[in-house]
């Protein structure tokens with residue numbers, strides 16, 4: 001009996017050992033499962049959200065309430081566009097070093113206190129010269145500007161601007177095609193951005209091209225992108241280019257707005273920011289003829305000053321009358337005749 005008892009005890013010990021081993025194995029399996037599960041969950045969740053975001057921005061339109069206001073600010077032979085949605089503001093381009101102050105005043109008059117973003121489409125004075133004054137006046141969350149090869153732009157104002165962005169610790173992002181950012185319910189998507197290798201030495205071709213979508217309405221902001229950028233966009237993402245409103249590239253110069261690009265965008269309205277009597281004679285005869293041929297209504301700062309667009313889910317209204325299909329020389333001459341300008 002004593003032997004049986006010992007044998008039984010041994011078996012019991014074995015059983016206990018097996019049970020303990022089984023518990024350890026199960027516990028390890030549970031620990032491993034949960035560890036693995038939570039790691040996967042934490043990695044995948046933001047990625048899934050990002051994919052969903054891009055999908056909605058790419059091909060679907062989401063109905064929106066409210067309005068998106070776009071101000072084409074009269075800042076001479078330069079660009080500056082203010083966007084407002086649901087009390088938030090963003091700016092694409094900032095006028096020149098000398099008209100940056102006018103842009104600042106315009107924003108102050110509109111009640112702007114801070115900017116969600118400022119985009120500098122490319123580092124020419126007529127787009128980014130006024131950015132220093134803008135960043136000096138308004139809090140700004142993020143600045144977008146293209147990646148420029150070292151040594152290509154060495155102007156003093158550009159160096160000072162870059163120093164300011166660095167010193168003030170403003171987040172700086174070089175846009176890439178398909179990048180998206182938002183202003184309220186408006187979606188800003190980068191649809192054109194050449195690399196430094198592709199752009200070469202022509203600074204205009206560094207221009208970041210942004211499609212602004214609000215409900216069913218789209219506006220294409222082109223900076224001074226010339227035909228090389230347009231051709232690249234036609235090759236890579238032609239399907240995305242259709243927009244109701246086109247901000248004409250390079251102030252209506254004939255270096256932009258190729259026939260094939262205009263057909264792909266197929267806009268109802270065109271925006272031209274230029275100065276009366278500008279030495280480049282923008283907009284060009286060729287460009288205004290194309291706009292007339294395609295019956296695209298044009299709004300231009302040289303004829304009416306600043307223009308405000310009010311965009312709703314499926315419509316746009318303008319606070320000024322549409323302009324004439326006159327080239328830069330004709331507009332300047334008509335103003336000279338009325339004594340408003342001395343041509344130089």
Ligand SMILES: [Zn+2]
Pocket residue numbers: 078079124126127223224250251
């Ligand atoms: Zn320009």
